[in-house]
Structures are given as structure tokens and as C-alpha cells.
Amino acid sequence: MVNVKSKVCLLAAMLAFSQGGVAATQGSETDIIEPVIARQAIDVDLHSADWEIGVFAGAVNLDTGSSNAVTGGRFAYHLNENFFAELSYSETNHTPAVKYFNGVLGYNVHQNTFIASNLSAKSSIFFVAGIGDIEIEGSSLNSVVAGAGYRLMITDSFSLRFDLRGHVHHEFGNDDEWAIDTEANAGVAYFF
Amino acid sequence: MHLLLQFFKSSLLTAICLLSMAFSVSAESNPKVQVATAFINMHTGPSAEQPIFYVAEQGEWITVESRRTGYFKIISSDGTAGWISFADMANTLDVDGNKVVITPAGLAGILAKFG
Numbered sequence: 001m002v003n004v005k006s007k008v009c010l011l012a013a014m015l016a017f018s019q020g021g022v023a024a025t026q027g028s029e030t031d032i033i034e035p036v037i038a039r040q041a042i043d044v045d046l047h048s049a050d051w052e053i054g055v056f057a058g059a060v061n062l063d064t065g066s067s068n069a070v071t072g073g074r075f076a077y078h079l080n081e082n083f084f085a086e087l088s089y090s091e092t093n094h095t096p097a098v099k100y101f102n103g104v105l106g107y108n109v110h111q112n113t114f115i116a117s118n119l120s121a122k123s124s125i126f127f128v129a130g131i132g133d134i135e136i137e138g139s140s141l142n143s144v145v146a147g148a149g150y151r152l153m154i155t156d157s158f159s160l161r162f163d164l165r166g167h168v169h170h171e172f173g174n175d176d177e178w179a180i181d182t183e184a185n186a187g188v189a190y191f192f
Numbered sequence: 193m194h195l196l197l198q199f200f201k202s203s204l205l206t207a208i209c210l211l212s213m214a215f216s217v218s219a220e221s222n223p224k225v226q227v228a229t230a231f232i233n234m235h236t237g238p239s240a241e242q243p244i245f246y247v248a249e250q251g252e253w254i255t256v257e258s259r260r261t262g263y264f265k266i267i268s269s270d271g272t273a274g275w276i277s278f279a280d281m282a283n284t285l286d287v288d289g290n291k292v293v294i295t296p297a298g299l300a301g302i303l304a305k306f307g
Binding site: 043 | 256259281
């Protein structure tokens, strides 16, 4: 009995909705309804997912000789399939933290990485070069940055990234000597 | 009272059904275009370096999925996914038979705006 009731109610509800539609069409009874034959052309000029945002973690070898864990974030714009411009910020986990600001231009060399004979992913090896700023104990040092990395696209939007970088700068507190901080990190990135 | 509740429940159900129908219609918004040249090369990824593994033939309807810099991801009429260049995409027609209108992305797009 309950089942029948619910069925009747469903029917009544559907009727109520359909009547609304009938009432709407009855109002324009006198108008001649022109059928729309042509399908609407949908815009092909899609948004291009050229922006990349990501986080990473790794280790940096400071010019004092100690290695430290480092975490950071990056933001990039892909100018075309080969060139990209990227800003990144990272800091070490010890106190006082050493902070790295980098602005680099990168060049992608694309390929497909085959994980198995029937499983491959888009990937690229890239080279970066640029300038940076290193903050150590309140003072800042200019740096020249160069490095290389590998990007593996998990999907069309998500990627895994592995970066190696060298930060060349004057020694802290000694402008006559040069030092290099080497950095290795792994991260994930999202294209949008 | 019980009957009223039942009616309300059923109304809600019907409304949800109608709404989901409306959404499923709007979800099919990926544009379809027709190849208007002898063939279009399909790459495995969004770059010229990535190999050409398939072609879309003249007259074939392809679905445009997404875009990255100078490349469009498309699905061919037999369901094969691949990437075609901006220049090749310009050689397609929309459902009305007009040439598709696309503007360059990335650096080319910036230069086109100011150039």
C-alpha cells in the first residue's frame, strides 16, 4: 500500500512539473515557433593551461659545508612548449633559516618516458638559468642560479619534478671569495 | 501529513532528476571540429619533439579536450587521444562550416596583443 502511495505521489509530482511546462507553452500559442536548425558553434579558443604551481622539498648544501633540508614553492609561466619563466622561494629548516628567492628562465626538451613497453608518460628534461637573492642572518646576497631537472607528467595537469641547482654567490661576510650552494629537490606541480 | 511528506519527497526526487538532466546536457560542452585539410598530425604530447603517432583525416570530426601553449589535445572520431599544433587546429571547421577562430597562447599571444 505504501508502495502504491509513493508511486502515486511520484506521478503527481511529475505531473505538477510537466504542467508548468505546458502552461508556459500555452501562453505563446499564437506565436509561430521557428525551429532552431543550426547547432550553436562552441568556442574552440579554449583556455590554455600555461601556468604551473608547485611545492618541493629537498636538501641544500650551504657554503659552510653543512647540508640542510629545504622546502619551498614555485610558480611558472610557460611561454611556449620549450621556454618557461619561473619564480621560486625556498627556505632551510634550521634557525636562522636561509631563504632563497630565484627567478629563472627554463628550456624544456620534451620526450616520452616509457615505464613499461605499453605504459608511457609525457616528460621533459629542462635546463634553467637565472638570478637569485639569498638571505642569511638578516643580510642578503645576490646569486647566479643554474641547474637542470626532469619533469614527469602523471596526468595532463599534474607532474612530478626533480631539480638540481647551483647558487653561486659571494661568501657570507667575505666579498673576495666565491661560494656555491648546491640544491637538490623533488616536488609536485599542477598546470592550470 | 504522511501523504504530504511523500509528495514532497517525490517532488524533490523529480527536481533532482530534471536538474541532473540539465547538467548532463551542459557537460557535453567540448567543441567538435572537422578536419579541413588532407590530414592532421597527432603527437603523443604538446610539442613538436613528441612523436607523431596518428593522423586525423580530412572530413573527420574531432573533439577538442584541452590546451597547452601551442598545442590542443583532441580525441579523434575513433577515440584516440593526441595533441595537434595551433597551425593544424587553424585548418579545421566548426559545426556551421566556418573556419575556427583561435587566438595564440603564451608568448605568441602576448606578442600578438602588443604587436
